[in-house]
Every structure is written in C-alpha cells, then in structure tokens.
Amino acid sequence: MAEWAGGPQVRIEPWADHALDLLRRLNAPEMTEHLGGPETEEQILARHQRYLAIAGSGTGRMFRVVLLPEREEVGSVGYWERVWRGETVYETGWGVLPQFQGRGIAAAAVAAAVRCAAAEGKHRYLHAFPSLDNPPSNAICRKAGFSFLSECDFEYPPGTSMRCNDWRLDLTAVI
Structure with a gap:
C-alpha cells in the first residue's frame, strides 16, 4: 500500500482477516497500559470485525504495519x-509490538497513514x-508534524475518562 522513504522500511497494508493474531499480540498489558488495559477475547473479535469493515464503510481505514524486507507484521495504524x-x-491511533519499538517504525507508519488520509x-x-x-x-505526534492544541479529557475506553493531549494535523497541508 504505502511506504515511507525515511527511517525503517515500513509498509502499511489494509487490515486482513489473518491479522486477528496480530491484534491479539497488540492486546498485551504493556501495549494497552495507556488505553485502559487488555480487552477480552470477545472485545478483540468485535474490534477485528470493525477493522475489517471500516474501509468499506467510507469512515476510515485500518492497516497492518509490515516491516520490510522481512514482511513481518509488527503493528497497526489507522x-x-x-x-x-x-x-x-x-482520529488516528497506532501500536507497534514492544520488541520493535524505539526504531522509528511507528513514526513511519503514522506518516504513511497521514498521506492516505490526506x-x-x-x-x-x-x-x-x-x-x-x-x-x-x-x-x-511532534515528529509527524501534528500541532499541539491542548490537554483535554477524553473518553476511552467508553465510560472511562482519561487525560490526553489533543494533537491536530491539517491534512490539506500534507504533500
């Protein structure tokens, strides 16, 4: 789908049925500590179905983050x-498996997703x-060119308020 020229060679590919295992790996406690903790298997299956359906709904896109040249699935972005x-x-969100963090993969995936949204x-x-x-x-967010707007209260997961930063990117300025 889309690749990023700088940093690690990353490709984002549309969410696929076989990505359920990736979603389960992304549901680890260390991956969800800022998101209210791991989801139940039922919640994971429902999320997977939403990810599969979103592109056809016209309301967004979800992608698998694939590290090249190995073609290893290392995260998600959407x-x-x-x-x-x-x-x-x-709204955008992303996650990269712990063993692949700190290498610029998330920044590359976010940059590719930004270009798709724009x-x-x-x-x-x-x-x-x-x-x-x-x-x-x-x-x-800073690296991808988002502008910091303010701190805000944000509901996530549903029914739970968390304190977040609101970052915004003007998609009309993306080249």
Whole structure:
C-alpha cells in the first residue's frame, strides 16, 4: 500500500482477516497500559470485525504495519471518523509490538497513514489523543508534524475518562 522513504522500511497494508493474531499480540498489558488495559477475547473479535469493515464503510481505514524486507507484521495504524468539538474529523491511533519499538517504525507508519488520509480529501483535520503519560506517542505526534492544541479529557475506553493531549494535523497541508 504505502511506504515511507525515511527511517525503517515500513509498509502499511489494509487490515486482513489473518491479522486477528496480530491484534491479539497488540492486546498485551504493556501495549494497552495507556488505553485502559487488555480487552477480552470477545472485545478483540468485535474490534477485528470493525477493522475489517471500516474501509468499506467510507469512515476510515485500518492497516497492518509490515516491516520490510522481512514482511513481518509488527503493528497497526489507522484513522476513523469522530465528531470532535462539533466538527467531523479523523482520529488516528497506532501500536507497534514492544520488541520493535524505539526504531522509528511507528513514526513511519503514522506518516504513511497521514498521506492516505490526506489523499482521500474527505476531512481537513486529523487528531491524535495520546495520554499525558505516554511520552513516546506524544513524540510521534511532534515528529509527524501534528500541532499541539491542548490537554483535554477524553473518553476511552467508553465510560472511562482519561487525560490526553489533543494533537491536530491539517491534512490539506500534507504533500
């Protein structure tokens, strides 16, 4: 699908049925500590179905992050519609398996997903809402060119409020 020229060679590919195992690996406690903890198997299966369906719904895209040249699936990245402060925008999120973190893979995957969202021309803004206590995800936002707007209360998982940073990227400025 899309590759990033700088840093590690990463490709993002549309979410596929066989990616359920990847989703289970991304559900580890160390991967979900800023997101309310691991989900149940039932929640994972429901998330997998949402990921499979989102591209056909026209409301976003989910991708597997593939490290090249090995073609090893190492994470996920995506974007989806949400209403934020009265405006329909895209929200983005990502995760890279622990053994692959710290190598620029997430930043490369986010950059590729940003280009995909911008190419759609559907929404002007893409937001990311990393937890205040998640320095690596906040650093990825800075590196990817997002602008910091403010701290905010954000509901995730549903029914739980968490303190986040609101980062925004103007997709019309993406080349």
